[in-house]
Amino acid sequence: MTGVRRRQLLAGAAAIGVGTGFARRARAAEEIKIGAVFPLSGNAAAIGQDAKHALETMADIINGDHDIPMLLGKGGGLSGLAGARVRLLFADSQNNPQIARSAAERFITEDRVVAVIGSYTSATAVTISQICNRYQVPYISADNSSPSLNKQGLDWFFRPSPTDIDFTKAMFDGFAAFGEKTGEKVRSIAIIHENSVFGSDSAKLQASLADAAGIKVLANISYQANIPSLAVEAERLRAADADVLMPSSYTSDAILLVRAMHDVGYTPRAIMAQDAGFIDPAFIAAVGPLAEGVMSRSAFAIDAVKERPAIPAVNRLFRASGANKDLNDLTARELTALQVLADALDRAKSTNNLALREALRATDIQGDQTIMPWAGVKFDATGQNMKGNPVILQQQKGEWRAVFPFEIATAPPIWHIAR
Amino acid sequence: MSATLIAQVAIGGLLMGLVYAVVAAGLTLIFGLMDVVNFAHGALLMVAMYATLLIHRATGLDPLVQLPLVALLLFGAGVVIYRGLIARTLSVRVNAGMVQIFVTFGLSIFLVGAAEFLFGSDFQSINASFLGGRSLAFGAIILPWPLVASGIVALLVFLGLFLLSRTEFGHALEATREDHEAVALIGIDRDRVFGIGWGIGTASVGIAGVMLANFYYIAPDVGTNFALIAYVTVALGGFGSIFGALIAGLIIGLVEALTALFIDPALKQIGIFLIYLAVLMIRPRGLFGHL
Structure with missing residues (x-):
């Protein structure tokens, strides 16, 4: 009896040991x-x-x-x-x-x-x-x-x-394609960017790609993120009056910038944003109709x-x-x-x-x-x-629509940059 | 660069300066009264902005109409903060200054955290206000109405604070500030005077919040953008000087705008701090400080 008991006990202990070991694994x-x-x-x-x-x-x-x-x-x-x-x-x-x-x-x-x-x-x-x-x-x-x-x-x-290299290339490819399609070619851009890694890198790239494409950079404005006002920046952009405005901003500054431009009576003919704040739903909600026609590069097209x-x-x-x-x-x-x-x-x-x-x-x-x-x-x-490969999206009637590359586009671009 | 552009930027800068000044007014009033630096000032600005937003959503009342309501609300909040927190720190015997800093700092963290919890961290804004989107044009100079109205309201706040200083209560404030133990002998209740002082200080920042809600985005963190400038404004104008806050706010607004126009927008805060350092070196108590 005792032998059996001991054996049972040992088996039980072994089973528990194996069990816990197994459970842990x-x-x-x-x-x-x-x-x-x-x-x-x-x-x-x-x-x-x-x-x-x-x-x-x-x-x-x-x-x-x-x-x-x-x-x-x-x-x-x-x-x-x-x-x-x-x-x-x-x-x-x-x-x-x-x-x-x-x-x-x-x-x-x-x-x-x-x-x-x-x-x-x-x-x-x-x-x-x-x-x-x-x-x-x-x-x-x-x-x-x-x-x-x-x-x-x-x-x-x-x-x-x-990366922003791919994204920025897609923007300039888009410019060329839109120009070909509509006859309205981009001759000049204005760049505005926040001055940390994201904005600075993005602006540098945009300037060099514009240079390579023979597009003039009429303004290249750097600002510190989260400042109380972007009114002066908006003034400078109005003074530059380029064909396309290219902002690299986070949400708070994107809201401020678009409102400040509106306040000084400046409506850019086209905005091509480096994503970030401009693609944040909070931005669209905050500026409402002012977001109509805004373009942004994107890695995603929901449609x-x-x-x-x-x-x-x-x-x-x-x-x-x-x-x-x-x-x-x-x-x-x-x-x-x-x-x-x-x-x-x-x-x-x-x-x-x-x-x-x-x-x-x-x-x-x-x-x-x-x-x-x-x-x-x-x-x-x-x-x-x-x-x-990135895509270019545009705000059309409150929705983001893919407008470039044309193969996957779900809507034609709204593009009126001629003077 | 055209003269109208310079004029436009300068006027815009001065108007923004008035907003900075009115945010700083509440801060300097409380400091002047009882030597407490209120680190929750930016958070109170945020509270006023959310209050405006919520009342607007619930009732459709325009921010302008809400001015007295939110000012009153913030006045109440100021009195409660004084009674509930600050009055208790006044009896601390060791390191009272530190305790006060930590209390207001903690309050700030609590308020920002509470806003994040209650309203989420999304940027929100009031899109349909009476002033929103309207501009005032003088020839080629275009000024957004929300900013112009903010400037006017700011001036009214300063006028109100000036008139207040001429009243009996104003004298009681001044006397309590000078020596709060002596005034007790002539029957002035220190806690009552300090409490009302806090109320007025937070009501001023509340008014700034309502006006900002007309054109600025609203987020739990929004106060930070203004708080830093408010502290510089107070130090530049002289701790405790209301008039100093007004002048310093105008200087900061103007310097900021002109630096951005003539030098580089990325450097505009550097312009402010350079002036601030220069004033501190020549006149450490600030432009109109007593000390």
Whole structure:
């Protein structure tokens, strides 16, 4: 009796041991922690809160049981990691590069995240990407567009979305195409930009591309973000009176600028914005009819549903996540960044950092497997997606319509720049 | 560069300067009265802007009509802040200055956080106001009505503050400021005078908030943009001097606009701070400071 008892006891103990061991392994595989650093408070809080909803929507698509026609849109969890689920941790950068860095460092050292996603402003992306590189953890740049970011010589930097070089080229390609189509060619531009990394890089590029295209730059105005007034800047733009105004501004300044121009009686013949504030729904809501005709480069076209059938379902989930608005260029890129990372984790079949980096480097996603109008996602040696072609959108009767390239355009451009 | 452009920019700068001045007036009044720097001043500006927005959405009342209402609301808020928080810090014996700074700083963080929680962090604005989108044209000079009206209202606030200083209550304020223990002997209630002083200070910033709501975006963080300039305005005009705040506000508005026009918009705050440093070196108490 006692022997049997002992044997039973031993077996029981072994079973418990195996059980707990198994459970621990299963739990480790169950949840893969990913750190997200965004400005959740401060002057860019609206963008950060939207980013949170976007990432949570994608996490829900990956983890939950949906039937969406795109990569990872079906079934629950990551099959390559035994059905593991992704878990997002969020940190507030307050849009401050130093705070962003320490948030990323905490994620890596304390929370042991497998990768970091961020971060809206390029200034915060610089510090986050560098700290990630030091700890050898991938940084997925979701919505930073400064071209200098992937030229820092970092081995752990990956950016699925296009850079301002691609975006700005698309603007000038658009100018040429619109000019050809309507006979109204762009002869001059005026540039206005906020003076941090994003605005300065963007302006430099625009000036050099204008130069190459033989377009005159009549004004190139730099201003400090979040100042109380942009009235004088508006005056200078009115005095320059260029064919196209090219602003690179965040939301608050975009609202101020458009209102200030209206106040001094200046209506630019065309506005071609470097995304950011001009694409924020809060901007459209704040300036109302003044936004009509505004163009912006974008990485996303919500109306391209024919080529990208997943858009309606993803947009519905995003709206229901608490965002209460449609996907836009930024939120679509944030969402796609997590999709790209999750795909790499799925293929790596491991959360080991070197394996994950190899998988990211081997990424090759077809455009129609995403919600983006891109040819696809495939990284070059610097971690930059080579297949992310941008589009030009225009506000027409309160809606964003894709107007360029003409192949995927859903509406003809409104273009009246002749004097 | 044409003369009309320079005139337009200069007038616009002076009008914006009046807005800075009226934001600074409340700050300098409270400081002059009881040596407390109110770090929640920017947050109170934000509260006034949201109050205007919410009342507008609920009732359709134009911001201009709301002026007395929001001013009264903010007056009440000022009295409550004094009674609930500041009065308690006055009895602190050690490091009272620090305690006051932390109390108002904490209040600021609380108010901004509460706004983020209640209204979200989206930028909002009042799109259909009586003044919104209208301009006043003098030949080639075009001035937006919301800004012109803000300037006029600001001047009225300063006139009101000046007249107030001539009344019996004004004398009581002045006396309490000089020596709040002595005035107790002649039957002046210190807490009552300080409380009303806080009320008037926050009501001024409330009026600035209503006028800004006519043309500025509204967000939890919006006060920060004005608070920094308000502190510089107060220091430049002289701590505690209402008249100093008016002159300093005008100087800052003008210098800011002309720097942006003649030198570089990116440097306009540098112009302000250069003047500020120069004044501090030559006259550390500010232009009209007593000390």
